[in-house]
Amino acid sequence: MSYKHLTTFERTRIEVLSKMGYSTRQIAAQLNRHHSTIARELKRNTQKTYQAELAEKLVGKRRLACHRKEVKSEELIQTIQHYLKLTWSPEQISHTVLKGVISFKTIYRWIYDGTILSGDLSCLRQKGKRRKPRETRGRFNIGTSIHQRPKEVKKRQTFGHWELDTVVSSRGKSKGCLATFVERQTRFYMAVKIENRSASEMYRAIQELYKHFPKDTFKTYTVDRGKEFACYSKVEADLKVPVYFADAYSSWQRGSNENANGLLREFFPKKTDLARVTEKEVNEALCLINHRPRKCLGWKTSFDLFHEQVSHLY
DSSP states (O other): OOOOOOOHHHHHHHHHHHHTTOOHHHHHHHHTOOHHHHHHHHHHHEESEEOHHHHHHHHHHHHHHHSOOOOOOHHHHHHHHHHHHTTOOHHHIIIIISTTSSOHHHHHHHHHTTTTGGGOGGGSSOOSOOOOOOOOSOBOOOSEEGGGSOHHHHTTOSSOEEEEEEEEOOTTTOSOEEEEEEETTTOOEEEEEESSSOHHHHHHHHHHHHHTSOGGGOSEEEEOSBGGGGGHHHHHHHHOOOEEEOOTTOGGGGHHHHHHHHHHHTTSOTTOOGGGSOHHHHHHHHHHHHTSEEGGGTTEEHHHHHHHHHHTTO
């Protein structure tokens, strides 16, 4: 049974019963406590006589003194700042670099109180903007539903199942965008620059990625119902990879891709004109993302797990 601290009411009863001459065992019986608990309470908090109010104050002082002193060295702060600038999260830093010496909650607290990065919250992935506007772009309602997809894909039991999407420039900037791909088991993330969000450009990106890896690297694609995926029949015919469509307004059915796109947005915010972003900049961002240790992967990196799987296919 878990231990419960004595309450103010119980201490008041201890004061009254002890003044009435009750023994520690008799008081314990009245409070339904172990006699050793009462004996320790009287020993620690009695000054001439036991007083409940004084006992509360003494207990409070001891609790303040019992906490471990916080280690906040300049070297530690510099280490944390270094990895935050490499786009690592506080949790990733705590579990891998610091080996749990301090918790990720402490790192967040240091960021918020200005100890780290002068309180600059831009280093955090979520910047207070959690809600996403509902998508209103064109859709179509044909193709194989995600509900017909093999169950092993949902459970991430096998390698080679991908989620696809696009990351677009802000409205009015340009038509430039990125076709994005994430492998569900390893969370390995790829992005290909395309001129616009047309079906022909999406097919080009899919075909380009397909040529860079062994055939069995791609077993299924899961996409949303955006019109850029109207090329699905050509993908299935030419590449022999089945395409499954998520339900409308159900982004959680492609959670890996939505999460990865959010990571990419840290490098290319929504106001970015993606037509002006170079392939070198895209590749640098992908390298940083894929080389981060991930909690869902047992603190391994997507890069290592993906290439371990692909090496077996050659």
